Amino acid sequence: MKSKEFFKRVGNKCKNFRLTRRVFSYPYILFLLLFVVIPLVLVLVYAFLDANNNFTFGNFAALIKDGASLQVLLTSLLVGVITTALCLVLGYPIAYILSKYRSGKVLVLLFVLPMWVNFLIRTLATKAIFVALDIQLGMGTVLFGMVYNYLPFMILPLHTTLSNLDKSYVEASQDLGADKLTTFVKTVLPLSVPGIISGMTMVFIPTISTFAISQFLSDYTIFLFGDSIQTKFSNNMYGVGSVMSLIMIALVLLSNFVMSKFNKGEVTGRNLW
Amino acid sequence: MQDKKIIEVKNVSKIFDEKPAVKNVSFAIKEGEFVTFLGPSGCGKTTMLRMIAGFEKPTEGSIYLNGQDITNIPPHKRPINTVFQKYALFPHLNVFNNIAFGLKLKEIPTGEIVTDKKTGEQYEKMRKLTKQEIEEKVNYVLKLVDLEDYGHRNVNSLSGGQQQRVAIARAIVNEPQILLLDEPLGALDLKMRKDMQIELMSMHKKLGITFVYVTHDQEEALTMSDTIVVMRGGAIQQIGTPQKVYDEPANAFVADFIGESNIFSGIMLQDRTVMFCEHVFECVDAGFKKNEPIDVIIRPEDIYILKGSQEVVDKGMVQATVTACVFKGDHYQTVAVIKGEEEENEILIHDNIECEPGEIIGLHIKPFDLHIMHKARIINEIETEMWDNNIVEICGGKFECNFDKPSGTKVLVQIDFDDVEVCDDEKDGVIGGTVISSIYKGSYYQCVIRTDDYYDFFVDTEDDWLKGDRVGLNINKDKIIISERKDNEE
Numbered sequence: 114m115k116s117k118e119f120f121k122r123v124g125n126k127c128k129n130f131r132l133t134r135r136v137f138s139y140p141y142i143l144f145l146l147l148f149v150v151i152p153l154v155l156v157l158v159y160a161f162l163d164a165n166n167n168f169t170f171g172n173f174a175a176l177i178k179d180g181a182s183l184q185v186l187l188t189s190l191l192v193g194v195i196t197t198a199l200c201l202v203l204g205y206p207i208a209y210i211l212s213k214y215r216s217g218k219v220l221v222l223l224f225v226l227p228m229w230v231n232f233l234i235r236t237l238a239t240k241a242i243f244v245a246l247d248i249q250l251g252m253g254t255v256l257f258g259m260v261y262n263y264l265p266f267m268i269l270p271l272h273t274t275l276s277n278l279d280k281s282y283v284e285a286s287q288d289l290g291a292d293k294l295t296t297f298v299k300t301v302l303p304l305s306v307p308g309i310i311s312g313m314t315m316v317f318i319p320t321i322s323t324f325a326i327s328q329f330l331s332d333y334t335i336f337l338f339g340d341s342i343q344t345k346f347s348n349n350m351y352g353v354g355s356v357m358s359l360i361m362i363a364l365v366l367l368s369n370f371v372m373s374k375f376n377k378g379e380v381t382g383r384n385l386w
Numbered sequence: 387m388q389d390k391k392i393i394e395v396k397n398v399s400k401i402f403d404e405k406p407a408v409k410n411v412s413f414a415i416k417e418g419e420f421v422t423f424l425g426p427s428g429c430g431k432t433t434m435l436r437m438i439a440g441f442e443k444p445t446e447g448s449i450y451l452n453g454q455d456i457t458n459i460p461p462h463k464r465p466i467n468t469v470f471q472k473y474a475l476f477p478h479l480n481v482f483n484n485i486a487f488g489l490k491l492k493e494i495p496t497g498e499i500v501t502d503k504k505t506g507e508q509y510e511k512m513r514k515l516t517k518q519e520i521e522e523k524v525n526y527v528l529k530l531v532d533l534e535d536y537g538h539r540n541v542n543s544l545s546g547g548q549q550q551r552v553a554i555a556r557a558i559v560n561e562p563q564i565l566l567l568d569e570p571l572g573a574l575d576l577k578m579r580k581d582m583q584i585e586l587m588s589m590h591k592k593l594g595i596t597f598v599y600v601t602h603d604q605e606e607a608l609t610m611s612d613t614i615v616v617m618r619g620g621a622i623q624q625i626g627t628p629q630k631v632y633d634e635p636a637n638a639f640v641a642d643f644i645g646e647s648n649i650f651s652g653i654m655l656q657d658r659t660v661m662f663c664e665h666v667f668e669c670v671d672a673g674f675k676k677n678e679p680i681d682v683i684i685r686p687e688d689i690y691i692l693k694g695s696q697e698v699v700d701k702g703m704v705q706a707t708v709t710a711c712v713f714k715g716d717h718y719q720t721v722a723v724i725k726g727e728e729e730e731n732e733i734l735i736h737d738n739i740e741c742e743p744g745e746i747i748g749l750h751i752k753p754f755d756l757h758i759m760h761k762a763r764i765i766n767e768i769e770t771e772m773w774d775n776n777i778v779e780i781c782g783g784k785f786e787c788n789f790d791k792p793s794g795t796k797v798l799v800q801i802d803f804d805d806v807e808v809c810d811d812e813k814d815g816v817i818g819g820t821v822i823s824s825i826y827k828g829s830y831y832q833c834v835i836r837t838d839d840y841y842d843f844f845v846d847t848e849d850d851w852l853k854g855d856r857v858g859l860n861i862n863k864d865k866i867i868i869s870e871r872k873d874n875e876e
Contacts, residue, residue: 281474284441287461288468289488289560296462299487303478 159355172352182341189338193321196259200267200316208271221272225265232262236329250332258330259320266315274308310372318365392417392596398447400433407433409620420590422599422607425617431600435566439468467557468566473549475541481552482524482537488560489520527555547578564596583609604644616640637759641683642825648684648733650828653677660758664726665704671758681759686736688755692748693739702748706733708741731828763844766801781837783817786863798871804846805865808857815858821851
């Protein structure tokens with residue numbers, strides 16, 4: 114009886130099946146479940162399991178006791194902040210100049226072009242150049258590599274914001290008595306805040322979570338958080354690795370939250386908050 | 387009103403990428419005046435305003451403010467403020483800070499005279515406005531524009547009309563000598579626009595500063611201005627009071643653009659006698675050449691309908707057959723046809739008499755209401771060269787003609803208005819052009835078609851061509867009047 118009913122229901126479903134817009138989202142939802150949600154749940158589970166698959170808080174304790182890991186976390190944050198600041202300082206003037214000229218689009222393409230090359234190849238090439246020039250690999254070279262890799266992510270959103278800026282704001286400011294510098298400080302800069310925020314988000318978050326760049330460009334002397342997680346997992350320390358991953362996720366969410374707070378009042382807020 | 391000139395524009399031209407936007411324009415604005423630049427879009431009125439504001443530099447000519455040349459002074463140093471078309475209120479500042487923007491940058495003399503120790507030059511010490519002064523001024527203008535409690539509001543939370551007021555407040559708080567307004571009411575609905583018109587006028591009276599206003603709305607211009615400057619194609623067509631521009635339009639374009647009008651081609655038989663629509667009328671104009679071709683303009687409200695018995699109809703100067711009659715609230719709009727032996731002319735009448743289609747009516751026009759104007763041009767004339775024997779170059783195109791002179795011969799080409807053929811598809815014509823204007827003249831349309839090298843062809847056609855459309859031009863080879871010319875200048 115039961116099976117009959119079941120088949121009837123399925124039959125009905127098939128009969129009523131219609132290719133609605135919603136149907137098109139099913140493949141992606143499936144993908145999301147398999148490769149995003151389940152791995153995240155696994156990370157969460159592993160964080161509370163010891164080597165014998167028993168429930169434990171030991172992984173957290175191990176991490177806190179392990180001074181080296183905390184040191185790595187601090188270094189990562191520091192590298193993230195410095196890289197973001199350098200990208201902003203370098204990227205803003207470039208984006209500003211590019212947005213002022215018609216030929217800007219071609220130049221933007223030139224700046225973005227390196228992104229089309231795999232980042233490992235780029236980083237190894239950079240390392241080769243440093244070695245050839247006999248430059249000591251260390252913090253300086255790591256920062257250089259980070260800035261080199263993530264500068265386009267700063268320039269692109271800034272360029273978009275600046276070139277979409279209504280010219281009449283600049284004219285209104287001049288009309289009200291502001292010279293070029295004042296106009297920039299009082300109108301262009303505040304109006305480009307959404308671009309600055311999204312540029313900072315796009316640089317800071319990948320920087321603190323990336324791996325490989327710091328290893329290659331410091332000759333394995335500087336480990337960042339991303340590298341550290343990778344080492345933990347490859348050494349079968351799934352528990353501690355998962356805890357570190359959780360901390361990473363928390364950091365990303367936190368920075369996203371902080372940035373969106375800065376960005377309040379703008380309609381562009383497409384991030385989580 | 388004082389007669390002191392505050393702005394003087396002398397022979398100003400502006401060219402954008404080889405396209406002239408303003409052509410050799412000169413005029414003066416008196417202090418305290420409300421001046422309106424009126425014209426269809428693309429006539430150069432906004433460019434003119436932007437040159438006064440300083441956002442554009444004239445390609446040629448100069449602009450004087452109180453007798454001083456300000457052509458090369460940047461906008462932030464001019465005592466002129468602008469209300470922008472889309473307001474351009476800063477979205478990152480609230481209403482108060484938007485208005486205070488200019489005040490915070492302003493420096494005023496303290497009255498204290500200081501001598502520079504090194505150079506010995508004397509100058510007045512300057513200071514910024516205090517917070518309290520700024521607050522007082524901002525609150526004063528907020529009150530002036532009726533937005534007293536809106537200081538803390540975000541500008542994006544305001545309605546269009548309120549944003550408009552903030553934009554005006556932000557400009558006038560700086561006490562400029564001249565306030566420029568670039569189609570400021572364009573984005574508002576009709577009711578709001580009417581209210582703002584009256585408010586702007588009373589504000590102009592209260593503040594006593596010079597207003598320069600740009601609009602394409604003729605009614606707005608007639609309502610608000612002391613002086614109207616009518617522009618077309620980068621050139622000034624007429625400058626005058628609203629009454630003068632309406633009652634005595636300088637040419638057919640002005641008449642057509644401002645208010646509704648009937649425009650007919652006619653001939654001036656002698657002083658005070660004109661012939662059009664195959665009838666002879668008495669008029670008040672004199673000083674034309676005998677039998678000179680002219681344009682006659684009659685406002686629809688200046689035509690009186692005589693209807694009823696045959697006797698009454700016969701009293702009219704001319705008879706017409708009604709084709710349509712529509713009630714418009716305060717009058718009936720009647721369209722009638724004056725039938726002649728060779729031509730039929732349509733005439734538009736505003737009167738408070740209702741007519742039936744098909745009815746024959748008499749029309750009466752007072753001599754004073756016939757406005758007679760020189761024709762801008764009676765024939766298209768182009769100075770050019772022969773391309774080859776029997777082929778002449780006109781505006782970049784090669785036209786066949788009956789003139790057997792070798793290539794390079796300098797010639798003068800004349801083509802009558804109705805000998806230019808217009809075709810829909812640009813490719814079907816020998817040369818292409820853009821329709822600049824199309825004016826109905828009772829029985830035909832007179833179009834101005836601008837070729838790609840900026841020659842304006844006057845063309846009489848049966849069809850109404852859409853402004854801005856691309857069309858092709860053809861000329862029958864028998865209709866090209868051609869003569870050799872000799873350069874006396876060289």
